[in-house]
Amino acid sequence: MNADGIASTGALRVLLPAARIQDRIRELGAAIDRDYPEGPVYLIGILKGACFFLADLARAIRRPVRVDFIGISSYGRGKASSGEVRLTKDLDGSIEGADALIVEDIIDSGITLHYLLQVLQQRKPRTLRVATLLDKPSRRLRPVNAAYVGFEIPDEFVVGYGLDYAEDYRNLPDICVLEESGPPPGAERGLA
Ligand code: PRP
Numbered sequence: 001m002n003a004d005g006i007a008s009t010g011a012l013r014v015l016l017p018a019a020r021i022q023d024r025i026r027e028l029g030a031a032i033d034r035d036y037p038e039g040p041v042y043l044i045g046i047l048k049g050a051c052f053f054l055a056d057l058a059r060a061i062r063r064p065v066r067v068d069f070i071g072i073s074s075y076g077r078g079k080a081s082s083g084e085v086r087l088t089k090d091l092d093g094s095i096e097g098a099d100a101l102i103v104e105d106i107i108d109s110g111i112t113l114h115y116l117l118q119v120l121q122q123r124k125p126r127t128l129r130v131a132t133l134l135d136k137p138s139r140r141l142r143p144v145n146a147a148y149v150g151f152e153i154p155d156e157f158v159v160g161y162g163l164d165y166a167e168d169y170r171n172l173p174d175i176c177v178l179e180e181s182g183p184p185p186g187a188e189r190g191l192a
Helices: 018-034 052-061 111-121
Strands: 012-016 041-047 065-074 085-089 099-107 127-135 148-152 175-178
Touching: 018 052, 018 127, 018 148, 041 052, 041 111, 052 065, 052 099, 065 111, 085 111, 099 111, 111 127
Parallel strands: 041 065, 041 099, 099 127, 127 148
Antiparallel strands: 012 175, 065 085
């Protein structure tokens, strides 16, 4: 069990099938193409979960993109979040004067993005927006607005398409709810 009482193995219930995720990402890419002026969009992926979404979103955008990654570590999220966040890997390049778009897999409490937006705003990008695949607005502890949201989801523990439980499940093509007990990881998908 982890701190939230979730069993270390659990049944997987598909919440968002892979095809629906890809359809929605194509729509988000088209919206980004429409919204931005000339010039590249600087996609900033938050490690590690967002790298799957970033890879697909980048290919759904027709205008030029640049890709960079940033690492964030937060503490105390298991029970009540302490709100303590620190940078574990910085961007490789400058975003001064750039159209920067943070790419996130999920916004939960909002603590990660609230911190990151403050840090990156100080670097004087021309614009700074957020694209998140998933949003759990019912969990918010800090105000965060995403310009692009794939899906609003209920307060359930989700894995797959980059999202993990103890580093498992990131490679599932679907986004699944991890139920509290059941077969071992991958059994439902015939992987176990
Ligand atoms: C997850 C997710 C977001 C963050 C959202 O990252 O990828 O970055 O939590 O939570 P918040 O809105 O409550 O701050 P996690 O720390 O699990 O790291 P990972 O991406 O490496 O799995």
